[in-house]
Amino acid sequence: xxxxxLAASIPVIIHLLNRRRHKTVKWAAMQFLLKATRESRGKKRxxxxxxxxxxxxxxxxxxxxxxxxxxxxxxxxGAGKPDLVVLVLDRSASMEAKPENSGLSRRALAIxxxxxxxxxxxxxxxxxxxxxxxxxxxxxxxxxLGELSSTAATDSAADLPDLLTTAANFLAETPGRxxxxxxxxxxxxxxxxxxxxxxxxxxxxxxxxxxxxxxxLAVSGESAGNQSLRILSSRRNGDRLELELEIARxxxxxxxxxxxxxxxxxxxxxxxxxxxxxxxxRFLKTLPTPETDExxxxxxxxxxxxxxxxxVAYFAYGPALPVTSGVxxxxxEAADYLSLAAAPDGFGGxxxxxxxxxxxxxxxxxxxxxxxxxxxLPAGPIAExxxxxxxxxxxxxxxxxDTDADTEFLGITWSEIQNAPSEQFFILDSWDxxxxxxxxxxxxxxxxxxxxxxxxxxxxxxxASILARWDDTEPFMVRQVIGKGTAWFxxxxxxxxxxxxxxxxxxxxxxxxxxxxxxVRFDSGYLTRxxxxxxxxxxxxxxxxxxxxxxxxxxxxxxxxxxxxxGDRVRAVNRPASEDLAGQIETPAVSPLxxxxxxxLFEDTSSSARDNISRSVWRAFLIAMLFFLLAEALxxxxxxxxxxxxxxxxxxxSTPR
Amino acid sequence: MSQDPYDFLDHDLLSRLGSLPxxxxxxxxxxxxxxxxxxxxxxxxEFAEYRKYVPGDDTRRLxxxxxxxxxxxxxxxxxxxxxxxxxxxxDASGSMNFSGHGESKVExxxxxxxxxxxxxxxxxxxAGLSLCTEKLHLEIPPxxxxxxxxxxxxxxxxxxxxxxxxxxDALHTIAEKIAQRAFVVILSDLFTDPGGFSDALQHLRYRKxxxxxxxxxxxxxxxxxxxxxxRFVDLEDxxxxxxxxxxxAEEYHTALNDFMKAVRDKCHDANADYQLVPTDTPLEPLxxxxxxxxxxxxx
Numbered sequence: 001x002x003x004x005x006l007a008a009s010i011p012v013i014i015h016l017l018n019r020r021r022h023k024t025v026k027w028a029a030m031q032f033l034l035k036a037t038r039e040s041r042g043k044k045r046x047x048x049x050x051x052x053x054x055x056x057x058x059x060x061x062x063x064x065x066x067x068x069x070x071x072x073x074x075x076x077x078g079a080g081k082p083d084l085v086v087l088v089l090d091r092s093a094s095m096e097a098k099p100e101n102s103g104l105s106r107r108a109l110a111i112x113x114x115x116x117x118x119x120x121x122x123x124x125x126x127x128x129x130x131x132x133x134x135x136x137x138x139x140x141x142x143x144x145l146g147e148l149s150s151t152a153a154t155d156s157a158a159d160l161p162d163l164l165t166t167a168a169n170f171l172a173e174t175p176g177r178x179x180x181x182x183x184x185x186x187x188x189x190x191x192x193x194x195x196x197x198x199x200x201x202x203x204x205x206x207x208x209x210x211x212x213x214x215x216x217l218a219v220s221g222e223s224a225g226n227q228s229l230r231i232l233s234s235r236r237n238g239d240r241l242e243l244e245l246e247i248a249r250x251x252x253x254x255x256x257x258x259x260x261x262x263x264x265x266x267x268x269x270x271x272x273x274x275x276x277x278x279x280x281x282r283f284l285k286t287l288p289t290p291e292t293d294e295x296x297x298x299x300x301x302x303x304x305x306x307x308x309x310x311x312v313a314y315f316a317y318g319p320a321l322p323v324t325s326g327v328x329x330x331x332x333e334a335a336d337y338l339s340l341a342a343a344p345d346g347f348g349g350x351x352x353x354x355x356x357x358x359x360x361x362x363x364x365x366x367x368x369x370x371x372x373x374x375x376x377l378p379a380g381p382i383a384e385x386x387x388x389x390x391x392x393x394x395x396x397x398x399x400x401x402d403t404d405a406d407t408e409f410l411g412i413t414w415s416e417i418q419n420a421p422s423e424q425f426f427i428l429d430s431w432d433x434x435x436x437x438x439x440x441x442x443x444x445x446x447x448x449x450x451x452x453x454x455x456x457x458x459x460x461x462x463x464a465s466i467l468a469r470w471d472d473t474e475p476f477m478v479r480q481v482i483g484k485g486t487a488w489f490x491x492x493x494x495x496x497x498x499x500x501x502x503x504x505x506x507x508x509x510x511x512x513x514x515x516x517x518x519x520v521r522f523d524s525g526y527l528t529r530x531x532x533x534x535x536x537x538x539x540x541x542x543x544x545x546x547x548x549x550x551x552x553x554x555x556x557x558x559x560x561x562x563x564x565x566x567g568d569r570v571r572a573v574n575r576p577a578s579e580d581l582a583g584q585i586e587t588p589a590v591s592p593l594x595x596x597x598x599x600x601l602f603e604d605t606s607s608s609a610r611d612n613i614s615r616s617v618w619r620a621f622l623i624a625m626l627f628f629l630l631a632e633a634l635x636x637x638x639x640x641x642x643x644x645x646x647x648x649x650x651x652x653x654s655t656p657r
Numbered sequence: 658m659s660q661d662p663y664d665f666l667d668h669d670l671l672s673r674l675g676s677l678p679x680x681x682x683x684x685x686x687x688x689x690x691x692x693x694x695x696x697x698x699x700x701x702x703e704f705a706e707y708r709k710y711v712p713g714d715d716t717r718r719l720x721x722x723x724x725x726x727x728x729x730x731x732x733x734x735x736x737x738x739x740x741x742x743x744x745x746x747x748d749a750s751g752s753m754n755f756s757g758h759g760e761s762k763v764e765x766x767x768x769x770x771x772x773x774x775x776x777x778x779x780x781x782x783x784a785g786l787s788l789c790t791e792k793l794h795l796e797i798p799p800x801x802x803x804x805x806x807x808x809x810x811x812x813x814x815x816x817x818x819x820x821x822x823x824x825x826d827a828l829h830t831i832a833e834k835i836a837q838r839a840f841v842v843i844l845s846d847l848f849t850d851p852g853g854f855s856d857a858l859q860h861l862r863y864r865k866x867x868x869x870x871x872x873x874x875x876x877x878x879x880x881x882x883x884x885x886x887x888r889f890v891d892l893e894d895x896x897x898x899x900x901x902x903x904x905x906a907e908e909y910h911t912a913l914n915d916f917m918k919a920v921r922d923k924c925h926d927a928n929a930d931y932q933l934v935p936t937d938t939p940l941e942p943l944x945x946x947x948x949x950x951x952x953x954x955x956x
Contacts, residue, residue, distance in 0.1 A: 026890050028752035029848065029913065030893070032913045034898065036908035044908075045904070
């Protein structure tokens with residue numbers, strides 16, 4: 001590049017050489033030449049200088065356009081060569097998405113760009129910190145960057161604040177003029193711009209003796225058409241395995257999309273098709289699992305598309321466990337309704353057990369999917385036990401007691417009992433149809449919660465998310481998520497002296513959803529995500545991959561989804577759900593994350609490996625070159641010369657006298 | 658075969674031009690009878706006018722027939738013819754040495770002066786030569802003799818221009834020195850101060866000389882068609898200047914045109930014939946046109 005820019009001085013050199021290598025002529029009409037030279041100073045000289053500048057800039061622009069990367073948007077103009085480049089490479093599953101009209105993933109394109117850019121900085125040391133391992137690794141030459149196992153595709157997520165802290169720590173031990181390069185798709189769930197750790201990472205970088213220049217290569221742009229598949233929950237219910245699946249698609253959902261879904265269960269494959277009409281489709285897939293099967297595994301897959309990493313979801317299961325619910329309530333109508341809703345007769349082997357508040361043992365807590373609490377709010381050891389139950393993944397549904405009590409549980413208290421005015425009801429007015437126990441069914445059928453009428457109610461008071469409100473905007477149902485489970489506070493009793501909640505329309509789906517969600521914890525032990533502690537083998541455990549969906553390479557097994565045997569355990573390891581989220585951090589929001597540091601962001605929206613991160617710049621340089629050459633041509637246009645008296649042809653006739 | 662010592666003379670051309678006389682546009686005062694008009698009344702056969710007799714007039718010139726018709730005395734006057742005395746003033750400054758691609762200005766001046774001198778002497782008129790530089794003013798007085806013509810040719814042959822021009826001073830000297838009316842032919846590139854040149858012309862005009870100016874210019878001086886930078890060395894004083902020709906061409910042409918217009922206007926004011934002559938002009942048409950233009954009307 002520098003050699004190239006020297007070419008820009010060629011017009012000046014030619015000009016100077018021309019002046020030195022002038023021809024000498026004997027001249028007679030010197031008086032006119034002297035006069036012309038005196039008068040041409042100024043405007044003419046300026047014009048000549050402008051011509052020279054245009055030529056120089058034209059060549060400089062041509063050189064700049066030809067030597068793409070160094071003057072590209074990634075490098076900026078006039079950047080010096082660093083001694084060290086620390087590359088933070090996002091290897092998350094979302095980086096495997098292919099840009100539109102491209103055969104390469106964003107990760108591969110980013111590696112290509114970085115490789116070319118580092119190659120131009122010949123002699124600069126390159127250290128890689130990949131998002132999967134998070135460990136600094138020396139890269140001997142940029143050419144091998146794409147061949148390293150630590151730059152290969154993974155099913156993991158990326159934690160950018162943590163990676164930048166790692167980079168800062170590494171740079172603290174490696175003094176010198178360094179640059180920190182980040183190659184990522186700016187996925188919001190990886191960058192977490194609101195995370196407090198950014199402050200720490202930024203402070204660590206700023207406090208270095210020589211704060212590095214930060215360059216972010218955002219491989220964003222339009223993605224190729226893609227559908228992602230994931231398992232929301234898995235539950236073995238008797239001789240069936242119930243998988244709640246979600247297929248989401250990117251881009252506008254202009255028309256229904258038929259997606260063939262292939263199920264591989266214990267080696268047997270079957271395919272059926274589902275139609276995705278909107279952006280996403282949630283559906284329940286039931287697989288037959290003979291009760292004689294103690295355990296098994298499999299995977300659900302959809303055809304290859306814009307991102308090959310999100311087309312499969314793995315599952316595993318163990319022996320069927322009975323689903324038990326507990327009802328803590330004074331005998332009466334409410335207790336009956338709750339017991340019935342928790343375990344309808346002949347439904348999936350569910351059972352319910354009535355428990356006195358004081359009889360809540362550890363065993364019950366450990367084996368119960370959901371607890372229906374229609375008693376004064378617990379306190380003391382009971383409250384602690386219930387909180388632990390929720391934390392472990394249990395579902396706790398708390399109904400208002402019939403008697404006044406001023407106890408508080410999980411920061412929630414009940415208000416006084418409120419009675420509806422005579423011949424009037426409290427009516428459920430609004431509820432969250434996308435989330436919570438009153439959400440619409442998988443097929444979109446709403447729960448008829450608007451039929452709920454109450455004459456008595458108690459308002460749950462305290463900090464919690466409100467999921468349903470009465471018509472006077474007071475909350476009917478609030479939720480507190482604690483650990484893996486949820487505590488629900490519901491503002492009326494399934495008792496006709498309180499409300500018609502006991503009708504099956506509302507109470508049954510509400511109770512069953514809580515039971516199913518609570519039961520998941522007994523089956524979800526087989527499901528885990530890449531990067532979770534239970535997806536990794538313990539020191540004394542060996543790892544073996546069961547599934548044959550992809551190559552069973554063990555080099556990066558920590559970061560690859562699949563069904564694994566880890567010692568005596570079987571785990572279906574899937575990519576984190578956050579990797580399927582389409583949200584990206586807006587580019588203006590990236591700059592504040594590096595406030596105080598020398599920072600530049602280059603958005604690479606190209607789709608070809610042959611392009612490089614300077615493509616948008618070389619076009620500008622080419623246009624600039626054309627502009628300069630055009631300006632030079634205009635400046636060089638000869639002006640109309642004064643007419644010369646009889647330049648060559650014969651003598652002027654004699655002037656008349 | 659002996660080589661012609663005066664290679665600037667084209668004998669074929671001179672023989673072709675022999676039929677065209679060199680005429681003066683003004684009456685000449687010569688010392689011998691010739692073919693040119695004289696301001697004095699003489700004894701040629703061509704009637705001029707009648708005038709009243711005054712005492713002292715030669716009674717032999719009384720027109721008795723007119724006296725018989727009118728009873729008054731009239732003197733009958735006739736035109737007097739005399740010879741032409743021509744001075745060729747050749748600029749011998751260094752600038753006359755310039756030649757772009759062909760003949761130099763001095764070579765061209767040499768050919769014009771020699772050819773016209775030959776024609777003049779051949780028709781019985783006198784031709785003289787004056788060479789001028791700042792330091793030198795060589796003058797050969799006019800003479801009608803053939804041997805004198807050879808002297809002129811020899812002088813022209815040996816002419817080696819150098820130094821700065823002394824044209825203006827030379828013209829003043831000639832104006833003062835020549836007592837009688839003469840035909841003054843100036844051959845120069847006129848690279849001198851137009852004001853001084855104008856004064857010299859007016860001086861010549863005051864002395865009633867017939868003036869003709871051949872303004873000799875090299876085509877390259879007119880076109881200034883250089884491209885690369887050049888070091889221009891003055892032929893007169895050897896000063897030099899490195900110039901990018903494309904930068905100054907426009908101003909050069911403007912200055913040159915201004916100069917030529919000024920010179921032409923000065924010549925016109927002095928009632929002098931002016932001819933701009935690029936040195937690539939063929940000599941025959943140039944001289945033929947010059948001579949033809951000087952013929953009296955009706956001839």
